[in-house]
Amino acid sequence: MTSPRSDHRKIFRFAAVFLAGLVLVSCTGCAWLHQVFSLSGPQSTMVTEGPVARSQWDLFLVTCWVTGGIFLVVGSVLAYAQIKFRAKSEADEKSPPPPQGHGNPLIEIGLIVASVGLLVIIAIPTVRDIWYTHDVPEAEKGNALDVTATGYQWWFKFEYPNELVKLPTGGEAPLVTGNELVVPAGRPVRVQLRTVDVIHSFWIPKLAGKVDMMPNRPNFLWFKAERPGYFYGQCAEYCGESHAIMKFRVIALAQADYDQWLARQKQPARTVPAPALAAAGLPQVRFASLKLNDGRALAGSTEFDANPLAAWQKMQEPAAGENPALIAAGRKLFSSKTCISCHTTRGHEGIGITGPDLTHVGARSTIAAGVLENTPERLSQWLHEPAHFKPGNKMYFGGYLVQDPTGAWKQNFTLNDAEVNALVAYLHSLK
Numbered sequence: 001m002t003s004p005r006s007d008h009r010k011i012f013r014f015a016a017v018f019l020a021g022l023v024l025v026s027c028t029g030c031a032w033l034h035q036v037f038s039l040s041g042p043q044s045t046m047v048t049e050g051p052v053a054r055s056q057w058d059l060f061l062v063t064c065w066v067t068g069g070i071f072l073v074v075g076s077v078l079a080y081a082q083i084k085f086r087a088k089s090e091a092d093e094k095s096p097p098p099p100q101g102h103g104n105p106l107i108e109i110g111l112i113v114a115s116v117g118l119l120v121i122i123a124i125p126t127v128r129d130i131w132y133t134h135d136v137p138e139a140e141k142g143n144a145l146d147v148t149a150t151g152y153q154w155w156f157k158f159e160y161p162n163e164l165v166k167l168p169t170g171g172e173a174p175l176v177t178g179n180e181l182v183v184p185a186g187r188p189v190r191v192q193l194r195t196v197d198v199i200h201s202f203w204i205p206k207l208a209g210k211v212d213m214m215p216n217r218p219n220f221l222w223f224k225a226e227r228p229g230y231f232y233g234q235c236a237e238y239c240g241e242s243h244a245i246m247k248f249r250v251i252a253l254a255q256a257d258y259d260q261w262l263a264r265q266k267q268p269a270r271t272v273p274a275p276a277l278a279a280a281g282l283p284q285v286r287f288a289s290l291k292l293n294d295g296r297a298l299a300g301s302t303e304f305d306a307n308p309l310a311a312w313q314k315m316q317e318p319a320a321g322e323n324p325a326l327i328a329a330g331r332k333l334f335s336s337k338t339c340i341s342c343h344t345t346r347g348h349e350g351i352g353i354t355g356p357d358l359t360h361v362g363a364r365s366t367i368a369a370g371v372l373e374n375t376p377e378r379l380s381q382w383l384h385e386p387a388h389f390k391p392g393n394k395m396y397f398g399g400y401l402v403q404d405p406t407g408a409w410k411q412n413f414t415l416n417d418a419e420v421n422a423l424v425a426y427l428h429s430l431k
């Protein structure tokens with residue numbers, strides 16, 4: 001037989017088990033939680049590495065404590081009422097319910113005052129942090145680096161408006177990089193956020209975020225990496241098929257290393273002097289094909305991420321055993337296969353702007369917007385089958401395939417194994 005009272009008893013038992021579970025979980029400690037839910041992973045907001053992310057984390061904690069306190073008070077009153085007024089015997093169960101009271105002005109006013117007080121406790125740091133995260137603090141403004149980040153489906157362009165490079169045509173333009181934002185550690189970075197298509201959102205969990213990249217409206221955020229490091233970024237606003245793998249990296253360097261990186265980036269694309277090429281000289285190796293849903297494909301699944309900063313640094317130098325003939329063949333293919341219409345290789349033939357700037361792509365640690373490590377194997381797999389890794393991506397749909405007037409997709413060009421190998425050698429020579 002179920003009566004309202006035995007229902008109450010069930011609720012009471014459930015609440016007791018739930019609370020006991022909660023206590024158990026909190027007692028077993030943070031280390032366990034961190035491990036099970038990988039709270040300290042590369043995209044964790046709980047291990048902060050800069051003042052902006054820290055202010056956001058602190059605010060989260062204030063809110064947690066206040067709401068946790070409310071939960072405890074309300075939960076205790078509920079538990080108390082459940083125990084105190086429960087039916088203790090058969091007779092209790094059959095007796096009429098106790099007199100029902102409502103409308104105690106003292107309690108009602110008390111609750112309103114308490115709620116307002118708690119909201120004020122949350123509001124003060126919230127408002128303070130809104131101002132704090134909006135722009136670089138006055139005292140540090142002179143030391144700030146300006147960057148413009150632009151979202152594309154599904155990658156990021158980074159521009160340095162105050163770092164001008166000479167164009168082959170004679171003019172000057174801001175330095176442009178793709179998918180890897182290199183900044184000096186210890187200095188504030190003010191990021192202007194833009195998009196060329198839909199709404200994206202800029203988020204570097206350990207440093208700052210999230211702020212939307214809105215069409216036709218610049219937004220801003222700033223961050224500071226307190227020490228040199230390698231940080232993961234992620235688009236945080238659903239923006240289409242490959243949204244979940246629209247990533248980027250932030251590499252923070254000591255000022256001297258940053259200056260060195262900057263000087264190299266300002267150089268035009270690196271040219272390796274080419275000997276005459278015998279057609280049979282192109283190697284025919286092909287790496288096994290691989291799909292994104294194979295765990296091995298993703299950057300972050302190998303030794304690379306044991307020390308990504310060191311891996312990034314290694315990419316800055318030309319690899320031993322470069323093959324100049326192969327590189328020259330790759331450069332030719334880069335033109336003949338229409339890569340140049342979407343990608344810039346400043347100083348070489350590439351002048352396109354619909355894909356990431358590849359002038360120094362060989363010095364990046366990842367490709368395909370932070371999704372794949374920039375190894376010969378992965379780059380080769382990317383060029384063979386870009387659509388395997390990023391569904392819908394605009395290099396495959398629009399480059400490898402084009403739409404005829406009826407809207408049907410047809411093959412525009414194909415790449416055989418030898419051609420991919422040459423392109424990989426060329427792209428990796430672009431340090």
Ligand code: HEC
Nearest residue numbers: 154155337338339342355356367368369393394395398399
């Ligand atoms: C229709 C335009 C288009 C053509 C043609 C094109 N690409 Fe791309 N490419 C893109 C776009 C867009 C991306 C970004 C894809 C993404 O991450 O979503 C890209 C990404 C890349 C990347 C990764 C860059 C990075 O930093 O993540 C490389 C390398 C690359 N393309 C090389 C090539 C080569 C080589 C060719 C010629 C065989 C080529 N592309 C042809 C548009 C194009």
Ligand SMILES: [Cu+2]
Nearest residue numbers: 200235239246
């Ligand atoms: Cu996006």
